[in-house]
Amino acid sequence: MVKKPIVEQAMQEKKKDLKVITPSEKASIYKTENLNLWYGDKHALKDIQLDIKQNEVTAIIGPSGCGKSTYLKTLNRMVELVPSVRTTGEIHYRDRNILDKSYQVEELRTKVGMVFQKPNPFPKSIYDNIAYGPRIHGIKNRKILDEIVERSLRGAAIWDEVKDRLHENAYGLSGGQQQRICIARCLAIEPDVILMDEPTSALDPISTLKVEELVQELKKDYSIIIVTHNMQQAARISDKTAFFLNGEVIEYDETDKIFSNPADQRTEDYVSGRFG
Amino acid sequence: MNYIHHDTVVKRMSKRLLKNKIYKMLFLSATLLALLVLAVLGYRMIIQGTGYLNWDFFNNFSSRFPQNAGIKAALVGSIWLLAIVAPVSLILGVGAAVYLEEYAKKNRITTFIQMNISNLAGVPSIVFGLLGLTIFVRMLGMGKSVLAAGLTMSLLILPVIIVAAQEAIRAVPNELREASYGIGATKWQTILKVVLPSAIPGILTGGILALSRAIGETAPLVVIGIPVIIHFLPESIFSEFTALPMQIFDWAKRPQEEFQYVAAAGILVLMAVLVFMNSIAVIIRNKFSKRY
Numbered sequence: 114m115v116k117k118p119i120v121e122q123a124m125q126e127k128k129k130d131l132k133v134i135t136p137s138e139k140a141s142i143y144k145t146e147n148l149n150l151w152y153g154d155k156h157a158l159k160d161i162q163l164d165i166k167q168n169e170v171t172a173i174i175g176p177s178g179c180g181k182s183t184y185l186k187t188l189n190r191m192v193e194l195v196p197s198v199r200t201t202g203e204i205h206y207r208d209r210n211i212l213d214k215s216y217q218v219e220e221l222r223t224k225v226g227m228v229f230q231k232p233n234p235f236p237k238s239i240y241d242n243i244a245y246g247p248r249i250h251g252i253k254n255r256k257i258l259d260e261i262v263e264r265s266l267r268g269a270a271i272w273d274e275v276k277d278r279l280h281e282n283a284y285g286l287s288g289g290q291q292q293r294i295c296i297a298r299c300l301a302i303e304p305d306v307i308l309m310d311e312p313t314s315a316l317d318p319i320s321t322l323k324v325e326e327l328v329q330e331l332k333k334d335y336s337i338i339i340v341t342h343n344m345q346q347a348a349r350i351s352d353k354t355a356f357f358l359n360g361e362v363i364e365y366d367e368t369d370k371i372f373s374n375p376a377d378q379r380t381e382d383y384v385s386g387r388f389g
Numbered sequence: 390m391n392y393i394h395h396d397t398v399v400k401r402m403s404k405r406l407l408k409n410k411i412y413k414m415l416f417l418s419a420t421l422l423a424l425l426v427l428a429v430l431g432y433r434m435i436i437q438g439t440g441y442l443n444w445d446f447f448n449n450f451s452s453r454f455p456q457n458a459g460i461k462a463a464l465v466g467s468i469w470l471l472a473i474v475a476p477v478s479l480i481l482g483v484g485a486a487v488y489l490e491e492y493a494k495k496n497r498i499t500t501f502i503q504m505n506i507s508n509l510a511g512v513p514s515i516v517f518g519l520l521g522l523t524i525f526v527r528m529l530g531m532g533k534s535v536l537a538a539g540l541t542m543s544l545l546i547l548p549v550i551i552v553a554a555q556e557a558i559r560a561v562p563n564e565l566r567e568a569s570y571g572i573g574a575t576k577w578q579t580i581l582k583v584v585l586p587s588a589i590p591g592i593l594t595g596g597i598l599a600l601s602r603a604i605g606e607t608a609p610l611v612v613i614g615i616p617v618i619i620h621f622l623p624e625s626i627f628s629e630f631t632a633l634p635m636q637i638f639d640w641a642k643r644p645q646e647e648f649q650y651v652a653a654a655g656i657l658v659l660m661a662v663l664v665f666m667n668s669i670a671v672i673i674r675n676k677f678s679k680r681y
Contacts, residue, residue, distance in 0.1 A: 191571060196495060223573035233564035235583060246572040249582070295568070302572050 139166040141205075142306060142336045143188060148202035148212075150183060152195065157183050159360045161202070165353075170328060170337045172351035172368065174344060176388065180360040181340045185308050188338065189225040190218045207305075223250060226299035230311040232291035234283035234298070239266075239275050242283050242294055246302035261301050269297035270327050289320020296327065307331065309339040313346065325350050344384055348372050356380045434660070438653030446654060450620045451636060455647035460655055462619045463636035466535070467604055467662070469623045470632055473539025474546070474603045479596050481543070482550030483585075486592075489551070490558040491580055510548035517545040518612030526613055533614050536626040541609050546599040553595020557588040590674040597670035601663045607634040633659045 143165040150158035158180045165171050173181040186192040187204065190211065203210045211221055223246075234242050243262045252258060262279070266272040271293040275286070283294050292312060299307055309328070313321040328337055328350050341347050347354050348368060355365040356377075364371060364380045375381045382388055441455075449459025485506075493499045521541025531537035561584050569579040585592075615631055617639035623630040637659065640652035 189571065191567065194567070194570065218570075219573045219575055221573075222571060227567075227571040229564060229567060229571070231564055233562075233568045235565060235568065236587060245569070245574075245582070249569075249572070249574045249578045298568075299572065 139168060141165065142167045142207065143338075144205040146203045146205070148184075148187065148204060149200065150180075150187060150192070151199045152183075153197045157360050158187070161362055163355060163362060163365060165336070165338060167336050168332060168334075169352040170332050170339060170350055172347035172354045173338065173340045173357060174342075174347050174354060174383070175357035176383070177342075179357040181357045182310055184357065185310055185338060185340045187212075188306075188308055189222050189227055191222075191227065193218070223302050224304055225306045225308060226302060226304035227308045228292070228295050228299055228310065228312045231315050232288055232295055234286075234291050234294050236282065236284055238280045239283050239286075239294060240279040242298050243301045246298060250302065265297040265301040266294075268300045268331070269293045270323065270330070271297060287320070289316050289323060292316060292320065292324060293327065296324070296331075300331075304335065306336045306338065309337065311340055311342055314342060321346075344372075344386075356383060358383070434653045434656050437650045438655075438657045441651055441654035442657060451618050451631075451639070455645060455651050458640065458648070458651050460633070460636060460658055462622060463631050463633045463655070464658060464662075465622050466619075466630035467633045469535045469626070469630055470539050470542065471600065471604060473535060473626060474542045475600055477540065478543040478546050478550050478599065478603070482547050482596070482599075483554045483592060485547075485551045486554035486558055487580060487585075490555055491576065491584065506548050506551050510552060513608075514545055514606050515608040515612060517541055518609030520544065521609055522613050531627070533616065533629050534627045535623050535630050538610060538613055538615060538630070538632070539626070541613060542603040542606060545606065545609060546603050549599040549602070550596050553599065554588070554592045557591025557595065558584060560591060561587040586677075590677045593673050593677075594670055597666055597673075601666050604632075604662060604666070605634055605659065607638055610635050611638070633662070 141164050143163070145161050145163040145165075148158055148161040149156070161184060173185065175181045183192060187200065188206075188211075192198055192200075200212055202212070204212055206221070206225070209216060235245060237245070240262055243265050244258045247258060247261050252261070263272065263276075266275060271290060274290060275294075278285075283291060286294060292315075296307075296312075313324050316324065325346065328339065331337060339347075339351065351368045353366065354368040354371040356363045356371060356375075356379075358379060364375055364377045366376070370376075371380060372384050375384060445457075446459050447464070448461055449457060450462050451460075452458045489499065489503065518541060521537060521544070525531045525537035525540050526533060529537075531540075565583050565587065566579055569583045574582070610632055615635050616629060617631050617635055619629065619631045621628075633655065637652050637655040640648045640655060
């Protein structure tokens, strides 16, 4: 019983050594090992193995019901809001297993922000929407809040559009603006990773373009994992792409390779539009 | 093959249009009938009661002589009653609704509890009166006090408030909860800052309507044995008191004809209180809907 931790420690040190050997590779942000997930009896994710890198845009594509959104929601444990969910396996976020019960979800979700499919601002003023996160984490100082609000709105490329109406209700904005408000709200908690669940599926083409440009900009400071139905979008904005089918990862590689020269026939069929 | 024969359609047209008209008239007359009953009642009350509505009526206690009878004790008593019922029933009701909607797992036990709450809302008020008599008045020794009656009335309207609050909480879009959880809010922060503010208009509407019911209920007060002739105002929640519907009931059953008019005046006061409360509900709701 006493010896075991020492062995594990040694193995971890060995892993660290391995990383040093390949310095050109970016550090992992999320390492998923043997992840299985069930909704009641339905086996929704099967033996997922994924190694997601820092400061990259990772796209997750696949047909409806393939488990891509479920996987994304597992990364910040939002999936737990669904009753009767059961998971096995491990997801290491910066070397800590987030599926471990001792990992507080509130702590995790402060580091891992999320942008949802449908823009979901609170029915409050623009300012209060952005300040919501900092406030719940205990920031009360008005000056600091002002600064966070401005920086977050600038970060989401919407400051110029809303700076004169910060105290108006966010529901008065267009869908595309609302979605960028939601991105700003996510930036306000100064996250490390941003998860995006089909963030442009409810938006018009011009708003979609703005959000895509924003994703490119955000990549410099954040790691972004984006689920999308839109294959062109994945091809345009992502560095790596994972193709999900029936709860399994069929292929995970550089985006260029997935779209030009996939290894698996099913990936080729999907990206060439033969099904899905 | 044509299944729609346009000649036949034209032939049947007049019959269909007639039916259309008949049903419209039917629904209209249903509405008018309800309005008519209300108008007749209102007219009679106003004709009979206004003569007695003067300063003395509000400033006198009840009396054996109709010209001296006043509503002071009952009006103040009803306000005291409300002062107990409103906080008790709203806090318990909203608390139970929050638990059932946000915390409780959906399983057989919660389904069973849910079903019973809905059933409780249909239990006759006299049964609640008997419950109040047994538990609050006798077992807990509260006597015929404001507190005992207030707690009884709270129990009576509690199921209605729970159901109304549950519906208001359920109507809050799940996306808003997700947004809050997604940036690391705890459940309590999410409930306090997102769910309840969005649900408050619905909770208040249901709550105030339920409170108006508590103001107008008579049967539980009769069972508890609330006195009708009282010549003092309640001084604390342990004082004896009387309430508007009890007072009206007492006047209405007296043999002298003049007391019918006094009762009508009492009803006008009760109606005015109810209209006042419902307008507060509307005002609060509008104020909150502007913000949310």
